[in-house]
Amino acid sequence: MIHADAVRVLNAWTPEEAGQQQLRHDYLAHLAEHPDGLWRSCRPAHITASALVVDPAAGRVLLTLHPKVGLWLQMGGHCEPGDETLAAAALREATEESGIAGLRLLAVGGAAEPAPVLLDSHQVRCAGKDQPENTHLDVQFLALAPEGAQEEISEESLDLRWFGFDALPELTDASLRRLVQLGRKLVG
Template identity: 75%
Template sequence: MTALHTDATAALNDWAPADPDQQALRRDYLAHLAERPDGLFKACLPAHITASALVVDPAAGRVLLTLHPKVGLWLQMGGHCEPVDGTLGAAALREAVEESGITGLTLLSADGASGGRPVPVKLDRHEVHCTGKDQPANTHLDVQYVALAPAGAVEQISEESLDLRWFGYDELPELTDGSVRRLVALARELVD
């Protein structure tokens, strides 16, 4: 087992969501990791763990979303784990920094602040074609975090996005799915 696998298992074991559906997903993710030592990497098919982070500017009451080129929806930052990621939180933070262009992001920890051990906020299982349009769909087992933006943070679009924009909590764009809306609502509760 890699350090990343060990950390992901510990992070999911330590997280105790109140929602029964999230508890069921957590058990499914843990079963996946128990069965698959490679379960965090894109090559693991038909499913693999991914990590994402919703970038939040609590002082301004807004979130940063990316218009995903393959999906055509406004989403949080995120993607595949890499062998260089020491922890699942580090993978989510790396993706958030890469896709937002914002340095100084910190993940929300168990005590609702930044700087402690990051904890997941939500899990989301969804079908994607990350191995290519002509390949069968596979499943992302996404572990979602909240990343706090420093005051005055300025985003910079990357080649991974069609667009990148800040939205007020109550002003999410039409092309935002229910999963992202629930993530924003959870983040708002945690940071307000």
């Protein structure tokens, strides 16, 4: 069950930064209080999963121009009932939104399986313009693109483009820039 996996993954993950440690505790508290804490229907907050698609050989990342947010972001979104793990949810979202088959989530810090690289809590209006904002408790992974990967834009995006590590578009936020910097360091 994905709920048990999320608890296991977050308990096993040891972030270096105090702010990330606090977010990890907040996410675990959310999951302890909400058996439905990974589903879009859980309000005012729910866990989401995302992945930054990285092409290490070319020194670039693939970003999507999100239609609701109006920013260039990593691939990601809501967990679905068919997702058995957080990593599976992040990989499914990255594959669907990038159109790239053969993505592989990075195992970091000597882990045997893919592990989060960052957590990010942000407000978003995912239930519609007439509904109150929700908090997305995003668990972020890195996805490695296979050599020669060809992206294909999905209906969930206004645009889809590769950007160099040092050439990110203006319409990004600090969270994405931080994720890209960390991704660059980890694939390095």
